Amino acid sequence: MNNEDKNLLQNNMTELGSLMQGMRAAYARGENAMEYARQTTHSLGNTPEATLIAYDLQAGTYIAGARANPEANARWCSQLAALLNPFVSRQSSILEVGCGEATTLAGVVSYLSHKPKHALGFDISWSRCAHGIKWLEEKSVAAELFVGDLFEIPLADASVDVVYTSHSLEPNGGREEAAIKELLRVARYAVVLIEPLYELASADAQARMQSHGYVRGLKETAEKLGTSVSKYRLLEYCGNPLNPSGVVLIEKSITKSLGDIDLQWRCPLTHSRLLANSAAYYSPETGVVYPVLAGIPLLRSNHAIVASAFSGTHSNI
Numbered sequence: 674m675n676n677e678d679k680n681l682l683q684n685n686m687t688e689l690g691s692l693m694q695g696m697r698a699a700y701a702r703g704e705n706a707m708e709y710a711r712q713t714t715h716s717l718g719n720t721p722e723a724t725l726i727a728y729d730l731q732a733g734t735y736i737a738g739a740r741a742n743p744e745a746n747a748r749w750c751s752q753l754a755a756l757l758n759p760f761v762s763r764q765s766s767i768l769e770v771g772c773g774e775a776t777t778l779a780g781v782v783s784y785l786s787h788k789p790k791h792a793l794g795f796d797i798s799w800s801r802c803a804h805g806i807k808w809l810e811e812k813s814v815a816a817e818l819f820v821g822d823l824f825e826i827p828l829a830d831a832s833v834d835v836v837y838t839s840h841s842l843e844p845n846g847g848r849e850e851a852a853i854k855e856l857l858r859v860a861r862y863a864v865v866l867i868e869p870l871y872e873l874a875s876a877d878a879q880a881r882m883q884s885h886g887y888v889r890g891l892k893e894t895a896e897k898l899g900t901s902v903s904k905y906r907l908l909e910y911c912g913n914p915l916n917p918s919g920v921v922l923i924e925k926s927i928t929k930s931l932g933d934i935d936l937q938w939r940c941p942l943t944h945s946r947l948l949a950n951s952a953a954y955y956s957p958e959t960g961v962v963y964p965v966l967a968g969i970p971l972l973r974s975n976h977a978i979v980a981s982a983f984s985g986t987h988s989n990i
């Protein structure tokens with residue numbers, strides 16, 4: 674590395690450090706940490722780092738909300754379960770993308786007419802997954818959580834029957850096409866987007882969504898990708914009328930029968946297969962290893978460790 678590269682790296686690290694400290698301080702003052710990041714970085718949209726830091730800081734607040742208002746949580750989750758029901762059998766797998774603290778996932782699984790064989794959820798924030806695991810335990814719901822990024826999901830193509838979101842594409846305005854493409858890659862039967870629908874929102878809600886850097890044009894983007902959108906409407910119940918939730922239901926043409934492919938983990942960097950044990954997810958083909966932190970797999974590409982000598986155990990070293 675030459676001196677210029679070293680200086681650049683050092684500047685980036687210093688900038689990231691001050692962004693993190695600034696966002697933490699803004700959050701502690703009761704301000705919107707993402708808004709602070711947009712202003713500090715002079716950006717109209719939300720960077721992945723700002724999204725991660727802002728949501729990680731909020732870890733625990735959704736569970737507090739669900740405890741304070743269980744009726745609202747029940748209404749939200751039963752509404753989503755009704756939308757997923759036609760695609761879910763006892764042999765199915767379902768995945769919530771950006772599951773936060775699993776307050777939606779736990780309720781959705783409970784309200785589904787048939788409990789799926791596999792229920793999975795991932796979030797970019799470890800802290801939110803950690804809270805989510807506790808919530809799932811408390812609710813006696815069996816579901817597997819991991820840290821991941823919705824733009825590089827660590828699962829094989831068409832390996833999950835139903836992939837759904839609940840306001841997780843929301844902060845990723847400007848990256849709609851890449852997000853939907855990745856969800857379609859992993860889903861076998863259906864992608865169900867439960868997101869704020871800019872085009873069906875009031876002028877006030879649209880102005881708010883623009884200022885927050887939220888997604889837009891989800892139906893149009895899905896159709897541009899050649900998919901068939903079979904449901905597109907606002908939901909009866911939504912928590913905040915200024916952030917009106919709607920559904921964009923994308924049905925894929927079915928090529929395999931229900932339940933004939935098991936879940937398969939993939940390296941988010943290379944798409945090579947990953948084997949899993951309690952310590953790590955590792956690729957025998959490439960020697961790349963992803964660690965497990967306090968029981969939660971870390972499966973983003975920037976968690977990758979090149980460790981060719983690791984073969985599921987280190988007892989042979």
Ligand SMILES: C[S@@+](CC[C@H](N)C(=O)[O-])C[C@H]1O[C@@H](n2cnc3c(N)ncnc32)[C@H](O)[C@@H]1O
Nearest residue numbers: 728771772773777796797821822823839840841
């Ligand atoms: C509004 S919250 C919704 C959480 C959850 N789906 C629910 O219904 O309670 C949005 C969530 O999406 C997650 N998220 C945003 N961008 C993400 C990304 N690129 N990959 C994974 N998760 C992401 C955030 O960390 C946050 O937990």
